[in-house]
Amino acid sequence: MNSPRGRVTLKDIATLVGVHTSTVSRVLNPNRRTMVSDEIAERIVAVAEELGYRPNPLAYGLKTNRTGSIGVVVPDIVNPIFPETVQGIEDILIDAGYMPFLSNSEHKAERELRIVENMRDQHVDGLIVASGSPHVAILMACKEDGIPLVLIHRTWDDPEISAVSYDDSLGARLMIDHLISLGHRDIAYIAGPLDSAGGRDRYFGTKDAAQAHDIVIDERLFAFADSNTEEEGARCCRELILNGKSFSALVTAHDSLAAGCIGVLAEHGLSVPEDVSLTGYSDTLYAAMMTPSLTSISVPYYEGGAEAARLLIDRLQNPDAPVRRIRISPELIVRESTARRFAG
Amino acid sequence: MVVSDRGIGESDLPGLVIDDDHGMRAMVSHLRALGHRELALISGPRHLSTSASRHRAAVGALSEQGIELLPDRNACCADFSIEAGRKACRFLIENAGNITGTLTTNDQYAIGAIAELYAMGRSCPKDMSITGYNGIRHTQWLRPPITTIELPKREMGMKMAKIMLDRLTDPKKEIERAIIQPTLVVRHSTARVF
Numbered sequence: 001m002n003s004p005r006g007r008v009t010l011k012d013i014a015t016l017v018g019v020h021t022s023t024v025s026r027v028l029n030p031n032r033r034t035m036v037s038d039e040i041a042e043r044i045v046a047v048a049e050e051l052g053y054r055p056n057p058l059a060y061g062l063k064t065n066r067t068g069s070i071g072v073v074v075p076d077i078v079n080p081i082f083p084e085t086v087q088g089i090e091d092i093l094i095d096a097g098y099m100p101f102l103s104n105s106e107h108k109a110e111r112e113l114r115i116v117e118n119m120r121d122q123h124v125d126g127l128i129v130a131s132g133s134p135h136v137a138i139l140m141a142c143k144e145d146g147i148p149l150v151l152i153h154r155t156w157d158d159p160e161i162s163a164v165s166y167d168d169s170l171g172a173r174l175m176i177d178h179l180i181s182l183g184h185r186d187i188a189y190i191a192g193p194l195d196s197a198g199g200r201d202r203y204f205g206t207k208d209a210a211q212a213h214d215i216v217i218d219e220r221l222f223a224f225a226d227s228n229t230e231e232e233g234a235r236c237c238r239e240l241i242l243n244g245k246s247f248s249a250l251v252t253a254h255d256s257l258a259a260g261c262i263g264v265l266a267e268h269g270l271s272v273p274e275d276v277s278l279t280g281y282s283d284t285l286y287a288a289m290m291t292p293s294l295t296s297i298s299v300p301y302y303e304g305g306a307e308a309a310r311l312l313i314d315r316l317q318n319p320d321a322p323v324r325r326i327r328i329s330p331e332l333i334v335r336e337s338t339a340r341r342f343a344g
Numbered sequence: 345m346v347v348s349d350r351g352i353g354e355s356d357l358p359g360l361v362i363d364d365d366h367g368m369r370a371m372v373s374h375l376r377a378l379g380h381r382e383l384a385l386i387s388g389p390r391h392l393s394t395s396a397s398r399h400r401a402a403v404g405a406l407s408e409q410g411i412e413l414l415p416d417r418n419a420c421c422a423d424f425s426i427e428a429g430r431k432a433c434r435f436l437i438e439n440a441g442n443i444t445g446t447l448t449t450n451d452q453y454a455i456g457a458i459a460e461l462y463a464m465g466r467s468c469p470k471d472m473s474i475t476g477y478n479g480i481r482h483t484q485w486l487r488p489p490i491t492t493i494e495l496p497k498r499e500m501g502m503k504m505a506k507i508m509l510d511r512l513t514d515p516k517k518e519i520e521r522a523i524i525q526p527t528l529v530v531r532h533s534t535a536r537v538f
Contacts, residue, residue, distance in 0.1 A: 078481060230485045259485040289426065289455050291462060291487045 008051040016047050024048075028055070069099045070312065071119035071127045073112060077104045079228060079256070080284035081301050082130065085152065088305025089128055096313050098125070105131060107193075107227070113138055120145060126312045128152060131196075148315040152308040154197040162315065164308045164326045168198050171297040171330040172205030173212075175251055175279055178295070178332055180213050183341035184249040184277060188221040190236040190261070192228050192253035199228075202253045202281060220245040225257055233260025241268055248276060248341045255280035255287050258294055258337075273339035283333050292336035299330045346508045348500060358507050358519045360500055362394075364401035367493040367526040371447060371475055372405040374491070374528055379537035380445040380473060384417040386432040386453045388424055398449040398477065416440050421453065429456025430463075433474075437464060444472065444537045451476035451483050454490050458533065469535035479529060489531035500524055 010028070014021040019040060027036050027044040036044075070093055074082040086102060093100050101119060105112035112131060116138045119127060126148040129138070139161065142149045151163040179187055189206055192199035207217060220243040223236035233252060237260065240247070250265075252258040258280035265276055272278045272292055280287055283298035307326055314321040347359035375383060385402050388395030399420075403413050417440045419432035429452055436446060437460075448454045454476035458468045468474050468488055476483050479494030507520050 230481070256485075259482075262487060263485075285426070286482060286486075289459055289482070289486060291459075 008048075008053045010053075012051060013044060013047050013053060016051075017043050019044070028053070066125050067123045068097065069101055069122065069124050070309075071116070071122075071124040071129075072100045072102045073105055073115055073119075073127070073129045073131065074102070075105050075107045075112075075131045076228075077102075080286070081282050081299070084301035085130060085305040088302040088307075089309045090305075092306045092309035092313070096309075098313070107131070116141070120147060126150070126316055128308050128312055130154070130308075148312060148319070150308045150312045150315070152304060159325075160323055162311045162323050162325065164304050164311065164328065165197070166299050166304065167327050167329050168201035169205035169208070171281060171299070171332075172202045173209040174330070174332040175281070175295075175297060176206060176209035176213065178334065179249045179251070179277060179279070179338065182249075182277065182338060185213075185215055185341075186221070186245075186247045187215065187249045187251055188240050188245075188247035189223070190233060190240070190250070190252040190257050191222065191224045192257065193226060194224065199253060206251060218245055221247055225253070228254035228256050230256050230260035233257030234264050235260075237261040237264040249279070249338070250276050251279050253281050255282050255284045255294060255296055258296075259286050259290060262290065272337050274342070277338040277341075279338060287333070287335065290337070295335045295338040296333050297330045298333045300328060304328055346504045346511070348504055356519055358511060358521065360504060360522050360524050362397075362495060362524045362526060364397045364526075365404060367477065367528075368398065368401035368405040368447070369408065370526075370528040371477075371491075371493055372402070372409055372411075374530060375445050375447070375473060375475070375534065376409050378445075378473065378534060381411060382441075382443045382445070383411060383413075384419070384436045384440045384443045384446045385413055386419045386421065386429060386436070386446060386448040386457060388421055388449050388453075390420060395449060402447055402449070414440075417443060424450055424452055426452045426456040426459070429453035430460040431456075433457035433460040434464070437461075437466075445534070446472060446474050448475060449477050451478050451480045451490065451492055454492065454533065455482065455486060458486070458488070458490070468533050470538070473534040475534060479526075483529075483531070488533045491531045491534040492529055493526045494529045495524065495526050 010021050010024045014024045023036055024044050027041045028048060072086065072089055074086065076082060090100050101124065103115045105115055127142060128150050130152040131154060149161055151161060154165060187210065191203040194200050194203060210217060223239045225232035225236050233256060250261060252261065258278055261278055262272060265272060270276050280294045280296040283296040287294040287296040311324055345357060347357050383406060387399040390396050390399060406413050419435045421428035421432055432453060433456065436443060446457060448457060454474050457474050461468050461472060476490045476492035479492045483490035483492045503522050510517055
């Protein structure tokens with residue numbers, strides 16, 4: 001008597017109780033229950049519970065044009081900032097009765113496009129897309145379909161798209177100011193991928209902050225990582241040492257890059273912070289656990305995720321809700337890896 | 345449905361089973377070869393099948409080497425956090441007597457235990473060898489890099505997806521159980537007993 005896939009249907013319940021399917025439907029919809037006699041309603045509810053009936057979101061979706069699911073796309077689940085972001089998104093969405101679908105684009109444009117297209121085919125009610133590199137095609141497609149979209153970790157010039165972003169230029173400046181206050185002037189920098197908004201803003205923010213302190217920019221003190229990974233941090237750190245221009249502080253665009261530097265510095269007899277002050281960015285799990293613990297820039301990723309989910313829910317509940325673009329300020333966290341420059 | 349390592353031994357669900365006996369045996373043999381006999385264990389909530397399996401595997405592997413795990417040498421954590429690992433390490437140092445090494449059932453515990461060891465003015469591996477389990481990325485890059493049991497996580501995900509796709513294509517297909525063999529990765533958080 002069950003449907004082939006094992007799911008209990010309204011028809012199963014109707015057959016057992018001996019009423020029409022539409023009566024069952026009416027009873028199981030809280031808004032319309034009053035239209036059926038109490039006695040029958042009670043029997044229907046009892047049978048529904050006994051059979052373990054659960055509403056079918058596909059059938060519901062066909063009627064209401066809503067599925068209650070939200071697509072969430074992140075570029076890299078291995079990067080510790082994204083689990084925090086996703087926690088923030090999920091906590092708000094699940095509380096509001098939505099079901100997030102998570103997918104990981106691995107920073108690949110075509111893969112991101114394919115994921116978003118699949119999610120649209122699955123009729124998600126809305127999308128939260130976190131990725132450093134805006135792909136116009138995706139944004140345009142969502143707009144055409146009228147799917148509410150919130151961007152996180154990146155902004156886009158289109159004033160019609162809601163976004164949550166972080167003030168990375170400010171973060172970069174806070175770090176340079178901190179190092180200058182400790183007497184450092186020979187500051188090396190490992191940049192993150194420049195095709196991401198975060199990588200770019202931190203890189204230019206660092207350069208601008210250094211210039212504001214009249215530091216002459218020396219290209220030998222810059223290295224560029226292809227990804228925010230320990231391997232790339234190690235590779236860039238080697239490159240900087242090989243460049244031969246000495247530095248008393250090494251600023252990196254991500255904690256994972258900094259984590260990759262410590263071993264390389266040690267190989268060259270340089271200890272942190274005695275010989276080189278080392279800094280991270282993002283204040284991930286790493287920063288506090290490293291030896292020495294890492295001075296970093298704390299970014300409220302959980303809050304950012306939660307804020308993005310709130311913006312999306314606002315749009316879903318009221319399509320005329322104003323587009324909002326929120327920029328969150330980061331904070332400097334000083335730990336053991338930075339110290340006053342040795343004057344000797 | 346496809347499940348990963350959730351006590352599917354007693355069920356008939358398709359999925360993955362991690363050979364924890366193999367993993368813990370490899371870790372205990374490694375520590376024994378370095379001269380450790382006075383060993384402690386930090387393990388997870390016993391009501392969860394993954395923790396229970398690893399606890400059982402560790403006790404069994406120790407016993408095969410003639411080492412009995414004394415109750416004061418087993419710190420059982422309530423969750424899987426780094427913080428729990430810190431507290432467990434402090435408990436062991438204060439209660440477990442003269443231990444030279446500590447096994448853990450996940451990398452977070454090892455990360456927390458090492459941090460606590462340093463906070464108490466000791467160091468790893470000089471004063472205590474500490475081992476992880478799972479092989480999360482961080483273990484390779486923290487100081488000291490952590491000796492751990494590596495699970496092939498990406499392959500596990502792909503394997504599960506494949507089992508699921510097979511079942512969707514042919515629901516009558518025989519239930520598949522894949523046994524996952526973890527491997528020992530020796531890094532610098534373990535050393536010969538001084």
